[in-house]
Amino acid sequence: MDVKRITSGLLGLPLVVIIFLIGNKYIVDVLLTIVAILAIDEYFRAVSKICNPIKWVGYLSCLSISLIHIIPQQNLNIIVTLSVPTMLLILFSNIIATDMKITFKDVAYTFLGIFYIVFFIMFIAFINGMKNGKILVWYAILAAWGTDICAYFIGMYFGKHKFSKISPKKTIEGCIAGTIGSVILMLIYTYFANTYWGVSYNYQYIAMIGVILSLIGQIGDFSASSIKRYVDIKDYSNLIPGHGGMLDRIDSLLFLAPFAYALFTLM
Numbered sequence: 001m002d003v004k005r006i007t008s009g010l011l012g013l014p015l016v017v018i019i020f021l022i023g024n025k026y027i028v029d030v031l032l033t034i035v036a037i038l039a040i041d042e043y044f045r046a047v048s049k050i051c052n053p054i055k056w057v058g059y060l061s062c063l064s065i066s067l068i069h070i071i072p073q074q075n076l077n078i079i080v081t082l083s084v085p086t087m088l089l090i091l092f093s094n095i096i097a098t099d100m101k102i103t104f105k106d107v108a109y110t111f112l113g114i115f116y117i118v119f120f121i122m123f124i125a126f127i128n129g130m131k132n133g134k135i136l137v138w139y140a141i142l143a144a145w146g147t148d149i150c151a152y153f154i155g156m157y158f159g160k161h162k163f164s165k166i167s168p169k170k171t172i173e174g175c176i177a178g179t180i181g182s183v184i185l186m187l188i189y190t191y192f193a194n195t196y197w198g199v200s201y202n203y204q205y206i207a208m209i210g211v212i213l214s215l216i217g218q219i220g221d222f223s224a225s226s227i228k229r230y231v232d233i234k235d236y237s238n239l240i241p242g243h244g245g246m247l248d249r250i251d252s253l254l255f256l257a258p259f260a261y262a263l264f265t266l267m
């Protein structure tokens with residue numbers, strides 16, 4: 001049992017709870033901006049082994065998260081839509097400006113990091129800004145971290161069948177238990193939300209959302225691990241004892257956030 005992993009998780013959880021429960025949407029946006037900067041810095045340091053990422057564009061893009069609830073809502077959709085071609089325009093302009101000292105490979109890895117980290121983190125801010133967002137955002141967190149926790153403990157004690165060489169410690173038993181465990185946690189959370197917080201969410205729909213988000217989150221976890229295997233590192237950093245870096249901690253949450261936002265809008 002990894003004592004450092006459990007201890008840092010127990011110490012970090014209350015901070016996350018306090019920020020999302022007490023902090024308004026602007027404070028949460030600033031927090032997510034900081035998280036994005038830490039995560040994309042870890043990503044850039046990892047891929048720097050195989051390319052020269054255009055870091056300043058990545059760091060600058062992180063600041064856009066803090067503007068999500070400052071920009072008028074009627075203008076937000078068009079700005080978000082234009083952000084992708086604008087980012088590509090800026091990145092390819094760097095190839096021209098440096099007379100190809102910056103290459104297409106550098107642009108590709110930089111764009112992937114921005115889209116994967118910054119754009120996906122934006123959806124956590126979008127969820128938090130929705131009606132009942134302070135309730136809904138915890139479904140995304142429970143789907144991601146509930147899956148991680150349940151998969152870790154069940155896999156550690158009962159896991160016998162390895163899932164993939166991408167992440168050698170993960171087992172089929174752990175992955176299945178992670179999904180089941182996260183759904184149970186989300187249903188328990190739904191009981192308290194329906195009973196005490198003035199909402200009436202359908203348990204069957206929540207269970208369906210839980211399965212979908214848990215599976216997507218696990219794919220996100222494997223995706224982040226595949227990048228680490230490609231650049232031959234164990235963790236993105238040692239920022240969080242027992243967990244690795246910020247990107248190691250939020251990899252599954254990143255992937256499921258856009259899908260969570262879409263499912264919550266239907267709810």
